[in-house]
Amino acid sequence: MAQEYKLKGLSALDLKSGEKREVEVEGIEGGKVLLARVGSTTHAMSSNCTHYGAPLKLGVLTPEGRLTCAWHGACFNVGTGDVEDAPALDPLAKFEVYEKSGAVYIKGEEATIKASRRQPNVKCKAQGKEKVVVVGGGSGAMGTVQALREQGFNGDISMISKEPNLPIDRTKLSKALIADKSKVEWRSQEWFDDASIATISDEVSSVDFKSKSVSTKSGKSYAYTKLILASGGTPKALPLPGFKDLSNIFLLRTIPDVQAINGAVGEKGGKKIVVIGSSFIGMEVANALSSNNDVTVVGMESTPLERVMGKEVGKVFQRLISDKGVKFHMEASVDSAKPSKDDSSKVGSVSLKDGTNLEAELVILGIGVSPATEYLQDNSAVQLEKDGSIKTNESFEVQNQPGVYAIGDIATYPYHGPGSNGDFTRIEHWNVAQNAGRSVAASIAKPSVAPKPFIPVFWSAQGSQLRYCGNTPNGWDDLVLQGKPDEAKFAAFYGKGDTVVAVASMQMDPVMTQSAELMRRGNMLPLSELRKGKSVMDVGLPSEIKI
Numbered sequence: 270m271a272q273e274y275k276l277k278g279l280s281a282l283d284l285k286s287g288e289k290r291e292v293e294v295e296g297i298e299g300g301k302v303l304l305a306r307v308g309s310t311t312h313a314m315s316s317n318c319t320h321y322g323a324p325l326k327l328g329v330l331t332p333e334g335r336l337t338c339a340w341h342g343a344c345f346n347v348g349t350g351d352v353e354d355a356p357a358l359d360p361l362a363k364f365e366v367y368e369k370s371g372a373v374y375i376k377g378e379e380a381t382i383k384a385s386r387r388q389p390n391v392k393c394k395a396q397g398k399e400k401v402v403v404v405g406g407g408s409g410a411m412g413t414v415q416a417l418r419e420q421g422f423n424g425d426i427s428m429i430s431k432e433p434n435l436p437i438d439r440t441k442l443s444k445a446l447i448a449d450k451s452k453v454e455w456r457s458q459e460w461f462d463d464a465s466i467a468t469i470s471d472e473v474s475s476v477d478f479k480s481k482s483v484s485t486k487s488g489k490s491y492a493y494t495k496l497i498l499a500s501g502g503t504p505k506a507l508p509l510p511g512f513k514d515l516s517n518i519f520l521l522r523t524i525p526d527v528q529a530i531n532g533a534v535g536e537k538g539g540k541k542i543v544v545i546g547s548s549f550i551g552m553e554v555a556n557a558l559s560s561n562n563d564v565t566v567v568g569m570e571s572t573p574l575e576r577v578m579g580k581e582v583g584k585v586f587q588r589l590i591s592d593k594g595v596k597f598h599m600e601a602s603v604d605s606a607k608p609s610k611d612d613s614s615k616v617g618s619v620s621l622k623d624g625t626n627l628e629a630e631l632v633i634l635g636i637g638v639s640p641a642t643e644y645l646q647d648n649s650a651v652q653l654e655k656d657g658s659i660k661t662n663e664s665f666e667v668q669n670q671p672g673v674y675a676i677g678d679i680a681t682y683p684y685h686g687p688g689s690n691g692d693f694t695r696i697e698h699w700n701v702a703q704n705a706g707r708s709v710a711a712s713i714a715k716p717s718v719a720p721k722p723f724i725p726v727f728w729s730a731q732g733s734q735l736r737y738c739g740n741t742p743n744g745w746d747d748l749v750l751q752g753k754p755d756e757a758k759f760a761a762f763y764g765k766g767d768t769v770v771a772v773a774s775m776q777m778d779p780v781m782t783q784s785a786e787l788m789r790r791g792n793m794l795p796l797s798e799l800r801k802g803k804s805v806m807d808v809g810l811p812s813e814i815k816i
Contacts, residue, residue: 271377271378273374274294274295276292276302276304276374277295279292279373280373284304285306286307286308286309287332289303289304289330290305291303292373294375297379297382301317303315303326312363313366313375314345314347315350315361317385319385321340323339323340327339328779328782329783335353337782338782339782340778341356342354342736343357345361350362351419354726355412355699355700355707356700358389359387362381362385389418390418390419393423393464394423395424396424397423399424399425399495400427400492400493400494401422402483404429404499404644405500406430406431406436407437407501408439409677409706410428410430410499410706411455411456412702413499413676413707413710414428414461415456415710420715425465427466427469427491431470433470433524437455437524442521443521443549443553446557448524448528472486476644476645476648476650478673495674495713496673497673497675497676498645498674499675499679500640500642500644500677500679501679502522503638503640504522504634505634505637507545509603509605510604511605511607512606515616517533517615518631518632519533519634521634521635530631538560539561539563541565541630542558542563542631543567543619544633547569547572547573547599548576548577549729551566553635553729553731554633556730556732559594565595565598566590566597566598567598567601567603569599570600571583572584572586573597574586581748582750582759582773588732601621602623604620604622605619606618606619606632607620639657640653640656640678640695641678642679654681658675658681659675659680660693661680663685665712674712676702676705678695678697681693682705684742685722686725686788688768688770693742696740698727700725700727701725722789724785724789725738725739733775734775734776736781738782739770739788740771741765743765744765746765748763749761749799750762751802757776759775760772760780762784762796764795768796772805780805783805783810789815790813790815
């Protein structure tokens, strides 16, 4: 039952419009709320982001009342507490706030104040003729099925996934090698049951778009009125001698993959590990394994992540990971994997084309993913792109297939962020998949609602926490660095001409979040002004959305 609680140190609601303030709640140990004023109204809500617990006082508040977390871009409506953008799934709790007798009070339940969140209202008893089938069980699928129930859809929902678990926070696999599904599953089976969402452990083998049915490898068939293809990506293997035949060579995508890697490493560690690939997954795995093992990264670029982040920023990441004992062989090409002298069935070394031989008790491949659309390859009803992805419109609806949507790693969609005029692009980001799922759910539950624009956001553990927003479908040709890159404290602004198309930051929150909001509103500083030393934090946020 809601009770009245006094807010410590406040005698009046004296916040200015656009101001945020975290305050303690008297009588509740550790209890805090966030006050935020939008226009003439002061709102009281949970103080921490429901994703990973970041203090929302560090976030960015917009004139229309969007509050965006500084860490990973989760966005909430301060008027309702509802989630507006991924990766948060739980909304914020809201509290009545008022002045009384020279003090400020809120009304709320102690447990809710402590939890700093509320549970979404998804309980439902499915009814009617509508049948939504979701192929896949990742971020996009989770975003879709939850948002469908949140937005009032009460038809049947079936989610078919070949993974041996419910939807997980996949980012924790490469960043922390967590193999316990109970620590990474977003929701319990009870949650899905209460929401009348059928979770089916099976693999889709084909889709009959004419009869509107999905077939699985177990021989079952599922009819649909709306179909969401969210099958994710398949990690790429190396088609080189030894890599197919030898054991202890691992891909990384699923919980079983992590379990296999952890099993090979062992509890004591001390293994010689070669990581092939110096992009995000490879670097994150190297970082995660660095403390107790002898880790070597092999990359084709001159610095890690050079293609995406550039040499200057790539050197920052390389130095941070090197400081943890990781060795690098850059501008290197792999020739083959050689068997161990002790056990010819296992890998023993990796040979590079320059003749270098790297001893390896296990090898981890982090060389990218391909769209997981094998079940559509011989289907004449859809035309796959050269990379195996599916082209969609702004609503993520598949071309020439009304009521069929593609999201996440398999979707090539028109991007309208800065530097792009609807250019078709495929983005392999956790947030993008979940936001696309939320957008599709809105299109199904409320067909008259236009797709809500969002700026892609991702984060990565590169010795320190990297934040990134934007996208570069047409590349970038200039870079402005602010801050102290030598101390891994910087903001990197990537430009196409004078237009900033992407921003990366380390230890400079909330620069990334502020930049993402400026991009949405067409008010981002040009590269020439940033080069003069101007800060995005000094730029006001207009109310109008321009993408």
